[in-house]
Each structure stands twice: as C-alpha cells, then as structure tokens.
Amino acid sequence: MGARWRGGDAGGAAAATAWWWVAAVVLCHLLSSARAGLLETNPGLAYNFYQKSCPSLDSIVRQVTWAQVASNPALPARLLRLHFHDCFVQTCTALVPFFFVQGCDASILLDNAQSEKTAGPNLSVGGYEVIDAIKTQVEQACPGVVSCADILAMAARDAVSYQFKASLWQVETGRRDGPVSLASNTGTLPSPFAGFNGILQSFANRGLNLTDLVALSGAHTIGVASCSSVTPRLFNGNATQVDPLLSAAYAKTLMSSCPNATAPGTVNLDGGTPFKFDSSYYTNVLNKQGTLASDAALAQNAAAAQMVQDLTNPIKFYAAFSMSMKKMGRVDVLTGTKGEIRKQCRKVGS
Numbered sequence: 001m002g003a004r005w006r007g008g009d010a011g012g013a014a015a016a017t018a019w020w021w022v023a024a025v026v027l028c029h030l031l032s033s034a035r036a037g038l039l040e041t042n043p044g045l046a047y048n049f050y051q052k053s054c055p056s057l058d059s060i061v062r063q064v065t066w067a068q069v070a071s072n073p074a075l076p077a078r079l080l081r082l083h084f085h086d087c088f089v090q091t092c093t094a095l096v097p098f099f100f101v102q103g104c105d106a107s108i109l110l111d112n113a114q115s116e117k118t119a120g121p122n123l124s125v126g127g128y129e130v131i132d133a134i135k136t137q138v139e140q141a142c143p144g145v146v147s148c149a150d151i152l153a154m155a156a157r158d159a160v161s162y163q164f165k166a167s168l169w170q171v172e173t174g175r176r177d178g179p180v181s182l183a184s185n186t187g188t189l190p191s192p193f194a195g196f197n198g199i200l201q202s203f204a205n206r207g208l209n210l211t212d213l214v215a216l217s218g219a220h221t222i223g224v225a226s227c228s229s230v231t232p233r234l235f236n237g238n239a240t241q242v243d244p245l246l247s248a249a250y251a252k253t254l255m256s257s258c259p260n261a262t263a264p265g266t267v268n269l270d271g272g273t274p275f276k277f278d279s280s281y282y283t284n285v286l287n288k289q290g291t292l293a294s295d296a297a298l299a300q301n302a303a304a305a306q307m308v309q310d311l312t313n314p315i316k317f318y319a320a321f322s323m324s325m326k327k328m329g330r331v332d333v334l335t336g337t338k339g340e341i342r343k344q345c346r347k348v349g350s
C-alpha cells in the first residue's frame with residue numbers, strides 16, 4: 001500500500017488525497033453544525049454524578065480552590081482560562097473525529113513533549129498545580145473515581161465563586177479523561193487578532209453561537225494579557241500607531257505597562273476592576289477600552305454590540321455567562337466507558 005502511494009501513479013495518489021481532504025472538510029462542517037444543536041441537550045452528564053461514589057467531592061474541590069485563591073488572586077482567571085482552553089481543542093482533522101473526541105477532557109493537563117500545553121496560545125496558561133492539589137485530596141477520599149476533566153470544570157467554577165461565596169454557575173459532571181494531547185490540535189483556539197468573523201467561526205467550530213461568544217468573552221473582566229497580545233494595537237515597529245478602536249486615554253494606559261512593540265510584561269484585561277468578576281468588561285468594550293482586538297471586535301457587529309449593551313447589566317451578564325458556561329462544559333465530552341479516569345492528571349493511564 002505504502003509503495004503504491006509512493007509509486008508512479010502520483011496523479012492518482014494526489015487525486016485520492018484531495019478527495020479524502022474534501023470529504024474530511026465537508027464532514028467537519030457537518031459535525032460542527034450538528035454539535036451546535038447537541039450542546040443544547042445533555043451529552044450524558046448529570047448534576048451530582050458523584051453523589052454516591054464521592055459524596056465529599058464538592059467540599060474538597062471548594063476548600064482547596066478557595067484556600068489557594070485566598071493567597072493568590074490571579075487564580076480565578078487562570079483556572080477559568082485553563083478550562084476554556086481544555087474545551088477548545090480541535091476535532092476537525094481527517095481521522096480524529098472517528099477515533100477520539102476532544103473537548104473538555106483534561107487533555108490540556110497532560111505532560112509530554114508535544115502536548116497541548118506546549119502550544120503557543122497555551123504558554124501563558126496556568127493553574128495546573130491547583131488541579132494537582134485538588135486531585136491528590138480527591139484520590140485520598142475516593143480513589144480512581146473522579147475525572148480530572150470534572151475537577152477542572154469544578155475548580156474554574158469555585159475559583160470564580162470565591163468572590164461571591166456562592167456558585168455563579170452549576171457544573172454538570174460525569175466527564176472522563178481523554179488520552180490524546182497534541183499541540184497541533186489547538187488550532188481552533190480563537191486568536192485575539194482574528195476579527196469578529198474569525199472569533200465567531202472559532203466558537204461555531206465548537207458548537208457555540210453568537211450569544212455564547214458575547215457572554216463568555218465577559219470572562220475578560222478578570223485576568224491579564226501579555227504585552228505581545230496587545231502591542232500590535234499600539235505600535236507599528238518603532239512608531240506609535242494606535243488602533244482606532246482604542247480610546248486615546250486607554251491606549252496611553254496600556255502603553256504605560258507595554259511601552260514598546262517588544263515590551264515584556266502584562267496588562268490587566270479590565271483596566272478598572274481587574275480582580276472583580278463583574279459586568280464592567282461590557283462597559284469597557286462600549287467605551288473603546290476593550291484590551292484585546294477581539295474584545296473591541298464585539299462592538300463592530302450590530303447584533304453583538306446590542307448584546308454587549310444588554311450585558312452591561314450584571315444580572316443579565318451572570319445569567320448569560322452561567323448558561324454559556326454550561327454549554328461550553330459540554331463540548332465533545334467523553335462519558336460512559338470512553339476515555340479513562342486518571343489518578344494523576346498529567347499522565348495517561350496513571
């Protein structure tokens with residue numbers, strides 16, 4: 001077979017390859033649209049999935065997470081982003097859809113030379129040690145029962161809930177851990193430079209819609225961005241060239257943290273209340289104070305801009321965020337007998 005692919009009929013082989021890719025792309029689009037509907041219904045998860053098998057799970061996750069957040073206020077943002085980046089890995093390659101489903105499956109936690117965490121967009125992702133700390137305690141209480149994927153989803157919720165001392169959203173559980181982690185599968189992560197259609201498409205690829213995009217972007221009400229994610233909006237080489245979608249005053253604020261095109265360091269995503277999970281992100285976007293180009297892009301589309309306006313109301317924001325987090329937490333999960341339950345979240349088959 002291999003000899004035939006390498007042999008004289010190069011034209012035939014090329015045609016066969018082209019056909020295969022066309023079929024794969026069409027299939028990918030079909031799977032993406034089908035997924036959009038699927039996320040509205042439960043993929044086999046449940047509230048209190050571990051009620052009998054690990055009754056102390058909720059309190060262990062909350063206790064460990066809250067203790068760590070108490071001494072490190074950067075953690076809610078880190079854990080929320082970690083969960084998001086776990087869910088947004090790519091399924092659309094020629095073979096993968098049939099053999100491995102990849103979504104919220106804790107694959108981002110795996111350590112190996114080419115794992116997801118080595119991909120460019122994941123280099124600034126953190127919070128792994130919190131998941132390890134929780135997992136150690138959960139394994140002591142209920143060995144071999146609770147997946148790392150569920151612990152990650154719960155820790156993201158509890159890290160944000162520290163501010164409110166109550167959960168902002170509920171987490172369905174019953175996910176299992178996926179064995180595949182490849183940096184090359186992180187291509188569907190949205191780029192901050194992609195523009196409105198680009199980020200919308202990235203969400204559509206994971207079965208999420210415009211409402212989800214606008215609601216979940218509100219996560220940028222906490223946390224930081226590296227200067228490299230922002231400086232293309234401020235400089236063109238050595239010259240100052242400010243993105244017209246940025247207010248002059250806010251551009252100045254950003255430049256005080258990132259003074260030139262290659263500055264190291266970080267800026268707060270929400271210049272006003274960077275540690276508060278509130279709806280000020282949306283006011284920022286309307287006031288040309290969205291930090292990333294992708295934040296500013298939400299005000300460039302009429303339907304999105306109307307939603308941004310609505311979500312400046314904190315009650316509406318919390319409700320919308322909660323609904324969309326539940327949908328995001330369902331993206332291509334492994335349930336039943338698929339995947340595995342890892343004892344160590346960083347190691348397959350452990």
Ligand code: HEM
Binds near residue numbers: 076192193225
């Ligand atoms: C709309 C598409 C999105 C884009 C383009 C995007 C892009 C980014 C970028 C570039 C950063 C800064 C990374 C760095 O420079 O080091 C960031 C940070 C962050 N993102 Fe997003 N993101 C998006 C959606 C989301 C979603 C859906 C969530 C969660 C539900 C999220 C949560 C966060 C958080 C919390 C941070 C701060 C992390 C920290 O402080 O450690 N983002 N995002």
